[in-house]
Amino acid sequence: MILIVGQAPSRSSDSPLAFSGGPNQRKLEELLGLSAGELHLRFRCVNLLSSWPGWRGGDGGSLPSRGLYGWYDGRGRIVVDVKRARAPTKKPGFSWTYPGYKADLTPLGVAAHEAGHHVYSQMYRRIDKRAWRDVLKREAPCTRYEPNMSEAFAEAFKLFLTNPDLLRVGRPLRWEFFTKRLKLKPVRDLSWRAVLRRAHPKFIAAAESWIARGR
Numbered sequence: 001m002i003l004i005v006g007q008a009p010s011r012s013s014d015s016p017l018a019f020s021g022g023p024n025q026r027k028l029e030e031l032l033g034l035s036a037g038e039l040h041l042r043f044r045c046v047n048l049l050s051s052w053p054g055w056r057g058g059d060g061g062s063l064p065s066r067g068l069y070g071w072y073d074g075r076g077r078i079v080v081d082v083k084r085a086r087a088p089t090k091k092p093g094f095s096w097t098y099p100g101y102k103a104d105l106t107p108l109g110v111a112a113h114e115a116g117h118h119v120y121s122q123m124y125r126r127i128d129k130r131a132w133r134d135v136l137k138r139e140a141p142c143t144r145y146e147p148n149m150s151e152a153f154a155e156a157f158k159l160f161l162t163n164p165d166l167l168r169v170g171r172p173l174r175w176e177f178f179t180k181r182l183k184l185k186p187v188r189d190l191s192w193r194a195v196l197r198r199a200h201p202k203f204i205a206a207a208e209s210w211i212a213r214g215r
């Protein structure tokens, strides 16, 4: 039995049957040389997600990226636009993105940032907003993208997941907020240099000056 895997049902239907009735069913039938309606007789079709993950957008054949690298739907699901996400930068210059570095638009970094939104929403009541705002006031930014408290949380949490030691030495107030106030535990136990061991030396130099700015 051949299984055809789709992404998600469309915004308006939560049909458990993938590729049912929409333009994608017809397109697949054309590509496979089938007559109309034959797709589901010949193939098993399932979706990765059981319902539409966003608030708006097109059909389930292209998940709604809303022009973002990823987003959190507020219900425990993270969508990463892998096509839009970047590959790790080999030699920094124009682009500076690397997994475990503070600027990280790789799928890992995007997913970790969105996980930060998930944690922020799950722990919302326990997060002392005044104390968090105070941390943001007293400490240098973690990254350039901190337009509000929730994004600042997601950016710091990204590092907490991908390179906790870098957050610990570079932005210690954020680190303390996560580990002491929120009692979160890092999942990695490696030095930040070990995490970045395959990165171009420019990343190491930039991380060092980023750490110095946080002091």
Ligand SMILES: [Zn+2]
Pocket (backbone or CB within 6 Å): 113, 117, 151, 154
């Ligand atoms: Zn965000």
